[in-house]
Amino acid sequence: MINKKNHSASFRDPSGYIFIDQGVVKRRINPIYFDQYKALKEKELFKKLFSASWLVKHKEVFSDDSQIIIEPEHIPFVTYPYEWSFGQFKEAALLTLKIQKFCLDNDMSLKDASAFNVTFFKGKAIFIDTLSFDFYQDNEPWRAFKQFVSHFLGPLLLARYHGASVLNSLINYIDGVPVKILSSMLPSKTKLNPFVYSNVHLLAKYEDEYKADYKGKTKKSTLSKKAQLNIIKTLYDFIKKIELKEQSEWGDYYNKINYSKSAFEQKSKIINQWIRDLKIKTLIDIGGNDGTFVRRIDTDLEQALICDIDNNAVGHNYKILKDNGETYITPFVLDMLNPSPAIGFNNKERDSFLERIKGFKPDITLALAVIHHMTLSGNIPFVMSAEFFASFSNCLIIEFPKRKDSWVERLLNAKREFKEHFNFYNIESFEEAYIESFDIVEKQEIKDSERVMYLLKNKNA
């Protein structure tokens, strides 16, 4: 077997790398990692991690003296830490700690604790870096401790004090928030909390103190396994209890909306009818809030992505998903006026939202009650929003609120003396712009409201 070129996101760890073989994601393991891999396999640790759904399943597809190739289960859409709600972030942190505890119990240890090792699949956080496991060395401190603080504990604490939207700013820190910044951003009162003081402030102080020791003069530190387990357990208990300070706004969203119950029911009925007629299996709901309309779809979906700009709405969606035990929904945070860009080395380590959604190829896109926000809050011309949707959707269900809709009126009034610049916001200009990219398959007015539903088909699909 010839050596394949590694995937652009997989180069940091010399143990192996990911590559794409005819569209299938595979992982090559280098001889340097054979001992660890074989130990995990022989001690049935992989098996246990799989059955708990903690680690993405894989099968071995090739093995010789120079390489082992494994094929992990396909995850249709990968979300990144800066797209998670607070609750998802918490779950990913707890999963990492559970795995480290499991490792220590089996004389292994996680050699890294990056938040990018985790994603969401089938309604749960799942660890996706199969090569993160190493042998535990007696009395050695946890090498990934600082990374855990930078990637998980720190961001969760920041969200606790500054609101969940802080989590979306992690896009600037592919290697986690530096501990020094964490320490300076947390309120001074957190220094009085022995847990936060030792795990963040003191850590930052020590890091600062020892950073100049290039020659390695300081002697190697030791830590018993029992002591490391105490660290892991207190981290776990602390993170499990951490809650957001802010009041969330999603709560009465559907009570605040401006249409009647019958209009709401009708809208849901129209969506269901179209989804059924087209035999839709995969979809993305842009601006889907807590997923209300997707949950009302009465046909079986394989995968539904629901994104919203509001971290709390996504958090609420995730909580409903947990309560119902749903496995087909993946909620995530996305600002459609500024979708996640590609980041990292060569801008290729983490794919942009557009890149990932084009790969996912949803059967249909739902854009319910978002066009007025895009056009009137974001000033996005109709032609441009049409191009945006057309870039990844075969079909599009879009809801157009007319000028008399109370939300639209509110947004227009907020423009004050520039209000007339938005005279183009009307159903004729909307249709005119959208038919450049789409064909109108169906159009239905929602009775008892100022809204119109469209089913559009991409001209290039």
Added chain:
Amino acid sequence: MQFLYFDPGLGAMIAQAVVAAVAGVLMFSKNIVYKIKVLLGLAKKNDIYDDIDISDSDLENESKSDK
């Protein structure tokens, strides 16, 4: 053999001794508080997230792990 592809931070390695000492004290005191709560019937269980202490048999039962 163990190898490393990122800097764990020397300070972070040393700081863990203190972090662990604080953790030990916290666990000890929480344990006492918990025992008192149990005695008074005030202890309650968290719903969504598991406990970190999971046995092998629990591991084989998928439903145990964070739903």
